[in-house]
Amino acid sequence: MPLTPAILALNLASLTQSLLLVLAAGFAIQILRHWDLSSGSERQLGLERRTYLIATLVAWVFGGNLLSLLLFVYNAEQLSTQFVGAMCATGVLNANPWGWPTLGLKISLFFAGAAWLILNGVDNQAPDYPLVRPKYALLLLIAPLALAEVTAQALFFTALNPDLITSCCGSLFSPEGGGVAAEIAGLDPAVSLAALALSGLALLATGLRYWRRGRGGGLFALLAALTFGIALTAIVSGVALYVYEHPHHHCPFCLLKSGHDFVGYGLYVPLFAATALALGAGLMEVWRSAPSLKAIIAIRGPRLAGLSLILFALFYGLATWLVLRSNLLLLGPI
Amino acid sequence: MIRLDAVSKVYNQGRHNEVWAVRDLRLELETRGITVLKGPSGSGKTSLLAMLGCLSRPSSGRIHLEGRLLSNLPERFMTQVRRSTFGFIFQRFNLIRGLTVLENVMLPAYPLAPDPGRLRDQALGLLRQFRLEERAHNKSEWLSGGEAQRTAICRALINDPAIIIADEPTANLDSQLSRELLTLIGELADQGKGILISSHDPLVFDHARVSRVVELRDGRLA
Amino acid sequence: MISFLRRQGYLLEYSLASLARRPGKHLGLVLVYATLVFLLASTLLFTQSLRQESALVLAESPELIVQRLLAGRHDLIPASYLEQLGTIRGVGERYGRLWGYFYDPAVRANYTLMVPRAAPPAAGEVQLGAGVARARGLSPGDYLSLRSARGEPFSFRIAALLPADTELVSSDLMLLNAQDFRRFFDFPADRFTDIVLRVRNPVEVRKVAEKISLALPDTRPILREEILRTYDAVFGWRQGLVFVLLTGAMLAFVIFAWDRASGLSGEERREIGILKAIGWETGDVLRMKFWEGAALSLTAFLLGYLLAYVHVFHFAAVLFAPVLKGWAVLYPDFRPVPFVDGLQVATLFFFSVFPYTVATIIPIWRAAITDPDQVMR
Numbered sequence: 001m002p003l004t005p006a007i008l009a010l011n012l013a014s015l016t017q018s019l020l021l022v023l024a025a026g027f028a029i030q031i032l033r034h035w036d037l038s039s040g041s042e043r044q045l046g047l048e049r050r051t052y053l054i055a056t057l058v059a060w061v062f063g064g065n066l067l068s069l070l071l072f073v074y075n076a077e078q079l080s081t082q083f084v085g086a087m088c089a090t091g092v093l094n095a096n097p098w099g100w101p102t103l104g105l106k107i108s109l110f111f112a113g114a115a116w117l118i119l120n121g122v123d124n125q126a127p128d129y130p131l132v133r134p135k136y137a138l139l140l141l142i143a144p145l146a147l148a149e150v151t152a153q154a155l156f157f158t159a160l161n162p163d164l165i166t167s168c169c170g171s172l173f174s175p176e177g178g179g180v181a182a183e184i185a186g187l188d189p190a191v192s193l194a195a196l197a198l199s200g201l202a203l204l205a206t207g208l209r210y211w212r213r214g215r216g217g218g219l220f221a222l223l224a225a226l227t228f229g230i231a232l233t234a235i236v237s238g239v240a241l242y243v244y245e246h247p248h249h250h251c252p253f254c255l256l257k258s259g260h261d262f263v264g265y266g267l268y269v270p271l272f273a274a275t276a277l278a279l280g281a282g283l284m285e286v287w288r289s290a291p292s293l294k295a296i297i298a299i300r301g302p303r304l305a306g307l308s309l310i311l312f313a314l315f316y317g318l319a320t321w322l323v324l325r326s327n328l329l330l331l332g333p334i
Numbered sequence: 335m336i337r338l339d340a341v342s343k344v345y346n347q348g349r350h351n352e353v354w355a356v357r358d359l360r361l362e363l364e365t366r367g368i369t370v371l372k373g374p375s376g377s378g379k380t381s382l383l384a385m386l387g388c389l390s391r392p393s394s395g396r397i398h399l400e401g402r403l404l405s406n407l408p409e410r411f412m413t414q415v416r417r418s419t420f421g422f423i424f425q426r427f428n429l430i431r432g433l434t435v436l437e438n439v440m441l442p443a444y445p446l447a448p449d450p451g452r453l454r455d456q457a458l459g460l461l462r463q464f465r466l467e468e469r470a471h472n473k474s475e476w477l478s479g480g481e482a483q484r485t486a487i488c489r490a491l492i493n494d495p496a497i498i499i500a501d502e503p504t505a506n507l508d509s510q511l512s513r514e515l516l517t518l519i520g521e522l523a524d525q526g527k528g529i530l531i532s533s534h535d536p537l538v539f540d541h542a543r544v545s546r547v548v549e550l551r552d553g554r555l556a
Numbered sequence: 557m558i559s560f561l562r563r564q565g566y567l568l569e570y571s572l573a574s575l576a577r578r579p580g581k582h583l584g585l586v587l588v589y590a591t592l593v594f595l596l597a598s599t600l601l602f603t604q605s606l607r608q609e610s611a612l613v614l615a616e617s618p619e620l621i622v623q624r625l626l627a628g629r630h631d632l633i634p635a636s637y638l639e640q641l642g643t644i645r646g647v648g649e650r651y652g653r654l655w656g657y658f659y660d661p662a663v664r665a666n667y668t669l670m671v672p673r674a675a676p677p678a679a680g681e682v683q684l685g686a687g688v689a690r691a692r693g694l695s696p697g698d699y700l701s702l703r704s705a706r707g708e709p710f711s712f713r714i715a716a717l718l719p720a721d722t723e724l725v726s727s728d729l730m731l732l733n734a735q736d737f738r739r740f741f742d743f744p745a746d747r748f749t750d751i752v753l754r755v756r757n758p759v760e761v762r763k764v765a766e767k768i769s770l771a772l773p774d775t776r777p778i779l780r781e782e783i784l785r786t787y788d789a790v791f792g793w794r795q796g797l798v799f800v801l802l803t804g805a806m807l808a809f810v811i812f813a814w815d816r817a818s819g820l821s822g823e824e825r826r827e828i829g830i831l832k833a834i835g836w837e838t839g840d841v842l843r844m845k846f847w848e849g850a851a852l853s854l855t856a857f858l859l860g861y862l863l864a865y866v867h868v869f870h871f872a873a874v875l876f877a878p879v880l881k882g883w884a885v886l887y888p889d890f891r892p893v894p895f896v897d898g899l900q901v902a903t904l905f906f907f908s909v910f911p912y913t914v915a916t917i918i919p920i921w922r923a924a925i926t927d928p929d930q931v932m933r
Contacts, residue, residue: 003796009906417835
């Protein structure tokens with residue numbers, strides 16, 4: 001394992017986050033067992049006060065996770081000089097089988113945390129806290145996710161061996177290679193960009209319907225999750241090519257570098273935020289018939305969806321602009 | 335109208351130092367006029383006042399305010415009711431040292447996030463009403479007893495509550511200041527505020543303006 | 557949304573006022589906090605700029621260097637090898653280099669003597685690195701006298717000094733032309749120190765290196781990327797070592813922060829009780845306290861980072877250059893190039909602000925759940 005400050009920081013951060021979540025999960029179990037809002041007993045008062053602590057812990061884990069996601073990518077970028085064949089973060093993540101799962105787990109943890117906090121925010125609006133049980137049960141599912149993340153990350157770093165020859169984005173994302181990454185990259189840019197545009201239209205339609213009529217929130221969230229996947233695919237197989245102006249450069253991380261005006265942040269930040277908001281809105285829809293929450297969800301859900309649509313629009317706008325301004329012509333004149 | 339239904343409050347339940355502050359209390363109180371809870375110390379009047387003012391929750395029993403059940407609300411919502419319905423004047427005034435008179439008065443409104451300019455005007459208006467406008471930018475610890483007491487009243491009024499709760503308000507005042515305070519409280523009652531006072535000071539419960547006296551002993555009606 | 561921002565504004569205002577009211581209590585924490593940030597940031601900024609500097613210098617160096625080995629030791633390489641190397645596909649430009657070391661007893665230091673490929677100095681003239689010039693107290697126009705390999709004195713006129721921005725690698729350098737070099741060292745005429753190859757396609761470098769070791773079995777090809785990797789690994793490892801040592805300091809800081817956050821004075825406890833009684837919610841108090849923490853963290857972080865920046869970039873990291881730089885007798889008077897990136901800042905955050913926050917969550921929560929009716933008891 002390369003002993004660099006960033007790797008120490010990442011391991012330390014993930015370990016702390018899992019510990020905090022395990023602590024929160026422990027409190028969650030107590031709440032699940034003893035919660036009784038009608039009681040004025042000191043135990044119930046204590047539990048109610050614990051809910052503040054749990055929410056704070058989850059919020060911090062979530063925030064820390066967001067930053068560690070960034071650091072993880074930066075760090076992979078920096079390590080790329082130490083691996084023969086790696087020219088950017090992709091090559092380093094590829095150096096052993098734990099790289100991509102770690103990244104995936106970090107992203108899942110981000111969405112899980114965001115959705116949970118949104119749900120918690122809604123529940124806190126109703127005096128009878130109708131979602132207490134489902135909410136803390138969900139928390140029990142998030143804790144193992146954090147444990148899996150810290151383990152995968154530790155395995156990834158331990159197994160990093162600088163003598164290894166790894167493949168860089170050029171070969172990983174080249175259509176001739178094998179595996180999922182190659183298939184994604186091998187997709188015809190026209191197909192992936194068309195899929196992106198179509199999913200965007202579907203998203204806009206369902207989102208607007210939900211925003212105006214308050215119906216179809218679940219569908220909107222599902223479509224948003226789907227669009228997230230399509231968007232990542234389209235970035236690798238299409239948008240990236242236009243940014244780099246190179247028909248075989250597919251790397252999703254180089255977009256974050258200064259050489260490309262940090263345009264990756266402009267794409268990823270709205271995309272991640274929009275997806276998180278949509279997932280939160282969809283999750284709360286599940287409980288839209290709870291009597292004390294009906295009115296609140298009917299206002300909040302569509303509002304979140306509206307915000308999510310705005311962020312998606314930012315993402316789509318930037319992606320379109322990147323394709324149009326590029327000197328690379330893959331699809332012939334548009 | 336505040337209705338109490340079999341309300342009890344117990345501290346350290348199930349432990350050796352268990353204390354029943356209020357036991358099985360049934361009571362109806364008007365939210366207009368001045369009501370005094372009277373009794374020796376340890377009679378449970380402060381615990382009762384805390385429950386009435388949504389500062390604490392009864393261990394059992396129900397409290398209704400104007401027909402709305404308050405006693406089963408979680409803290410988050412009790413706080414919302416508290417800051418919009420009740421204003422508090424404490425025994426030792428409890429102003430925050432180091433902050434100016436104006437800041438002390440505005441504090442209860444911070445969580446409601448009103449427009450800053452409006453809040454300031456409102457606070458200054460109250461200070462003017464209680465002849466404190468010159469003191470607005472002084473630190474609260476430099477105030478005389480009477481000024482501190484009037485600042486506490488301004489702070490209690492900043493969110494325009496329907497009911498003012500005063501816990502032993504004359505305990506630290508001489509007779510002169512106590513009478514002044516009661517006059518001010520009388521004026522508030524004239525403006526339509528409900529007043530709930532706990533006290534064992536005859537100056538208070540024998541005051542002409544008091545509309546009802548509830549006497550407590552050992553957590554029960556005496 | 558507006559009311560949310562406004563509420564945060566009020567809470568921030570209150571927490572800043574609260575900090576200002578007890579400056580003494582927080583001063584110690586900020587100092588310890590800033591010191592931690594300072595130590596970590598100095599390490600990071602310094603090694604990062606060393607890494608940057610060496611990468612800049614090496615970027616100019618050739619992709620491949622071929623050395624001859626004799627009994628496992630570096631030996632002079634025959635000029636005839638140049639032609640043999642020319643037959644390997646993919647090799648672009650190729651040339652022999654002349655360089656060596658010279659021990660100067662007058663200043664008890666080693667110089668690196670080198671023949672530059674482009675624009676070598678005229679006969680009898682040299683260009684000097686700043687370190688050598690400093691050690692001998694020389695400036696352009698002066699003469700430098702050295703004893704050659706045969707024991708004869710050699711006098712060189714100093715034509716110019718090398719630019720200061722490459723001092724990390726050029727400090728001990730002395731550039732001269734090939735004839736002077738061969739005469740001074742009594743260097744065989746048909747030999748070079750090593751041979752340099754340019755390979756145009758970076759993907760082919762490894763292939764070319766393989767072919768060389770087959771064609772000329774007594775040689776050793778050295779790849780530029782290998783050198784870069786070694787540098788990177790060494791710098792990263794040294795940084796890591798310092799950080800591991802500082803982890804102890806970090807733990808001490810966490811305990812200190814925890815202690816500070818849980819040791820609320822009676823006055824502060826009373827204040828929180830009052831706030832809750834007059835209508836503040838537990839969440840409001842929590843947020844107010846976190847604003848307080850954020851203000852402290854920001855102050856300490858900026859202070860520590862700024863001090864580290866000044867320390868590294870204006871005072872050349874006087875405090876720990878010896879540990880991190882490696883050593884030579886002619887110590888380069890190295891002025892690091894200012895360089896800041898997201899990786900550093902994020903790493904620093906996880907070593908300072910993150911542990912501070914984690915350490916204070918539970919104490920802050922404990923303070924925030926103070927009973928609102930406490931002020932009446």
